[in-house]
Amino acid sequence: MEEKKDLRDPDEKVIEIEMERLRPFTNHPFKVTGDSQMIELQDSIKKYGVLNPLIVRPRQEGYYEIISGHRRKYAAERLGYKKIPVIIRTMKDDEAVVTMVDSNLQREHILPSERAKAYKMKMEALKHQGKRTDLTSCQVGTRLRADEELAKQTGESARTVQRFVRLNNLIPELLDLVDEKKIAFNPAVEISYMKPEEQKEFYEAMEIAQTTPSLSQAQRLKKSSQEGNCTAELIERIMDEEKKNPLNRVVFDSSILQKYFPQKTTAREMEMQILQLLEQWAGNRA
Secondary structure (H helix, E strand, O other): OOOOOOOOOOOOOEEEHHHHEEEOOOOOOOOOOOOOHHHEEEEEEEHHHHOOOEEEEEEOOOEEEEEEEEHHHHHHHHHOOEEEEEOOOOOOHHHHHHHHHHHHOOOOOOOOEEEHHHHHHHHHHHHHHHHHEEOOOOOOOOOHHHHHHHHHHHHHHHHHHHHHHHHHHHHHHHHHHHHHOOOOOOHHHHHHOOOHHHHHHHHHHHHHHOOOHHHHHHHHHHHHHHOOOOOOHHHHHHHHHOOOOOOOOOOOOHHHHHOOOOOOOOHHHHHHHHHHHHEEEEEEEE
């Protein structure tokens, strides 16, 4: 379906330009994919045309950068459009970022990674904006912090804005898992404080264990990283822990078992050796 917000000035003119003259916004944080919403948008354009023109700005290289309308362009291209209606607007970089982000944040479904990148981009623009008076999206007189101003505009708390921005510190593999809802938001924020190499170790441990971190596990991993002792063995041991303790399961504290194994034996290795011994014992009984 078409984006709801109309960014047009009544005095601006709508013209049609060739598709090949358009380029996506630099570092555009929002993914454009053929999802169900895109199919709805294509159906709408097929029936009614592009009702809401793209907002673009001219670049020195001779092309036009899309500020608002990446999804409309994608849908129209799939329908065979060679030209598309646009409004050409001259904008400085910070103004363009603010307009681009605002035009996309109104969408119904936004991935955590998209919101994280968009908030970071807009915060940077607002920081610059606080030093200037030629941009219209921020009342400079109040001189709010960038995160406070963004929170005010989005209706979220400054803390929530900060936590979304933190997600940008995740390695791409983990950020994808947040989008896929395989890692919950709060644990993901804690994991973002780990060093990139530690995050890679964590990702591998998570894949092996086929489990997702609880908030408690993520907080312990963050603490161990800050203390400088977040080793691959520790990460694996934490991720091997059971989040639940069902009544039909026997759970041993690893500290009790440790005296029976070499010092660097992981929880998974202990488990495998114990199971092997139990199988041998069961075989001898038979």
